[in-house]
Amino acid sequence: MxxxxxxxxxxxxxxxxxxxxxxxxxxxxxxxxxxxxxxxxxxxxxxxxxxxxxxxxxxxxxxxxxxxxxxxxxxxxxxxxxxxxxxxxxxxxxxxxxxxxxxxxxxxxxxxxxxxxxxxxxxxxxxxxxxxxxxxxxxxxxxxxxxxxxxxxxLWLSAFAQQLALVAIAGVFVLLGLRRGLAPLIRLRDAVRSPNRSDLDPVEVRGAQSEIRPLIEALNAYMERVRAQMAAQRRFIANAAHQLRTPLALLSTQTSYALRETAADRRQEALVALQASSGRLARLAEQLLTLSRAEPGSRRPRADRIDLTEAARQVLETQAPTAITRNIDLGLEETGPVAVIGDGTMLREMIVNLVDNALRYTPAGGSVTVKLAVSDREGLLTVTDTGPGIPAEEREHVFERFYRVAGSSEEGSGLGLAIVREVVEHAGGSVALGDAAAGGLKVEVRLPLAAPDETPGGAVKSPAR
Ligand SMILES: Nc1ncnc2c1ncn2[C@@H]1O[C@H](COP(=O)(O)OP(=O)(O)OP(=O)(O)O)[C@@H](O)[C@H]1O
Ligand SMILES: [Mg+2]
The missing domain is CATH 3.30.450 (Beta-Lactamase)
Known part of the structure; x- marks a missing residue:
């Protein structure tokens, strides 16, 4: 022991x-x-x-x-x-x-x-x-x-006996002192181990010395963090279950409606509605999965050199059909590679969510621009649109999980910006909302630039598709 x-x-x-x-x-x-x-x-x-x-x-x-x-x-x-x-x-x-x-x-x-x-x-x-x-x-x-x-x-023997007694007495006192000195540590161990402790309450050890007190404080601070995390996790699961319940109930209603319907065209209508609902459900599940992946500690941290420009280009290619359907002008402004360090998949997911929002909330005929730039030691990704924008008082809240601006025209789960913030902060950057020059929303993402690669052929990695 x-x-x-x-x-x-x-x-x-x-x-x-x-x-x-x-x-x-x-x-x-x-x-x-x-x-x-x-x-x-x-x-x-x-x-x-x-x-x-x-x-x-x-x-x-x-x-x-x-x-x-x-x-x-x-x-x-x-x-x-x-x-x-x-x-x-x-x-x-x-x-x-x-x-x-x-x-x-x-x-x-x-x-x-x-x-x-x-x-x-x-x-x-x-x-x-x-x-x-x-x-x-x-x-x-x-x-x-x-x-x-x-x-x-x-004469010598009596001196010998005295010395022996001195060492033995010192040993006994050391043991006694240790027993006294270590008692708070043992109480701490028992307090932490105690089966009565289920809720990560702070431990209280009376008579703890100044050397041990910082340990107890650190332990309590750590348990406080764990407790906060667990509470957040519980809230998230409750929210997620709540969010899943509504479309599932709708799905079930629509299914019974389609089953009851005998007229072919009505049934067709019901099935189309059913398909839309299940699509939304699938997207919600996907957003939940992405968010859980974006959380720190949920995947092995990756620190690849990623070209943000190339990542944005890939995202724009996949979003182009949506832009065309909605009659929105989707454009990319760039001046070359922007190398940052991070997880390629997650950074791409972050851009997907920003472009998806811009396309979704901008009315037909508008335009969405993704711009990449390098300013001192930072890579800057800006997504601007000509949509309604987000009122200033809502801007801090929209990053919260499941938060949606009241009266949003479009369907959504309220997870997109939460994913964006999680990914950006994980990569050591920051995200801010502002007003676009032409009205609409401007989202600015700043990410630390990767150090210049000295190795020959150290090309910037394109994010995997
Ligand atoms: N480009 C935008 N223009 C106007 N409003 C926006 C824009 N982007 C986000 N919002 C507002 O912010 C809210 C939160 O956005 P977020 O992306 O987090 O969730 P969502 O789009 O509703 O759902 P999800 O992206 O998970 O499907 C949205 O409900 C919307 O009201
Ligand atoms: Mg969104």
Whole structure:
């Protein structure tokens, strides 16, 4: 699980460096323990040597060295250490003790092997009054290292236990801190997962930290967008069903009428009406399909180089018969290719809807002109007609889905301009309505131009038919 791995990660980041530090610290504390044991042992050695030296006296002209038992017993710490000593005159004459015991030079103590054991030795010089050239005498005391080592080990072990406890306590606190710190995240997860949440309500996590709050806000904003989209989708489906219901009911009425009719010419009339209704129904279905395709995310985004001029020419060719039937002069004004980036099929569909509108709402004898131009970094497609135009207060609404200007002379579903806006915005452009010079409507579509193609033979693609 991801949460637990975050926990492990943080734990590792805190405890591992701490453990490494503790290891280094252990090494230094071992050295410290040894140094302390050395110091204590040396003090004892010097103390012992001094105690022995102070007992050396001149008795009847002869140096008398009697070793006091306390000087030896002070090493009796239960570690079974052996103690060796030697007392000699300044000239090197042995007064008492082991003749072959090594001597430490100066004040520093030494470690030296003696009788297969390692000894720590200290030598102490002491002036004896009246001893003449024999003064000062020198007392060397050596002791095996069992007590010394035991002391170093004890000191070190206690340091070790402290370090271990420190790391363990840090680990526990990290875990506790994490549990507290991650609690809002876990509450967020539970809130999002909760089966009671059906309507994409904003989640509320109390006590969320400043690092987590932006995540929650982003999540809520995202859910708000999804909710708005879902609502729009629901409205669209309801509208579409409503729009389909009316012509379907009409179709059914017309069918029963045709079936009831016995006179051949009346039946013929009914069938023609039936055909017109089903044609309108088919167009509505087609517009719905186009709109759903034009919606962002509904198809794989395409970014072909499209020549808008060529696309317009193709559309005009297909619309020419309609223009002739309605006695409308349909013309194209262009000065060459206008390369834009987008989806060829959808851009063509956009032009189809604009030309279809212009032809449909312009009375017979009028004219419709499609003009293509390039202005700074924009391709400009203008469709002008000599029809009634759209009143200024209606201009924003006609882009809404299923919206039709009240009293429209022609049949329609109110989806054409919605498709146009969807396609144009998807291609990064804009669409605006205006008044044509000769009266009628002027629709201006601006699309960003494709960057000039450097590859040789990089011809602008004609939209597929
Ligand atoms: N060239 C035009 N001249 C006058 N009115 C127009 C023109 N184009 C559109 N309109 C008005 O804008 C409204 C919306 O147009 P739109 O193309 O969205 O829908 P429609 O033409 O009614 O239906 P559809 O195109 O889906 O069959 C139309 O009902 C019409 O009243
Ligand atoms: Mg239309």
């Amino acid at each position: 991801r949460i637990s791995s975050l926990r492990l990660q943080l734990l590792a980041w805190v405890v591992l460096p701490l453990a490494a530090l503790a290891t280094v610290n252990l090494w230094t504390s071992q050295r410290n323990a040894l140094a302390t044991a050395d110091l204590v042992t040396d003090r004892m050695l010097v103390g012992s040597a001094r105690a022995i030296a102070e007992q050396v006296t001149m008795a009847e002209g002869v140096l008398d060295a009697t070793v006091p038992p306390a000087a030896i017993e002070m090493f009796d710490t239960g570690d079974r250490d052996s103690v060796y000593y030697r007392v000699e005159t300044a000239g090197g004459r042995l007064l008492t003790g082991c003749p072959d015991l090594p001597t430490a030079s100066g004040d520093a103590s030494i470690e030296a092997p003696y009788r297969d054991q390692l000894l720590r030795l200290a030598t102490f010089s002491h002036a004896v009054i009246g001893a003449g050239p024999d003064s000062p005498i020198r007392v060397t005391v050596g002791v095996t290292l069992a007590g010394h080592d035991a002391m170093a080990k004890r």
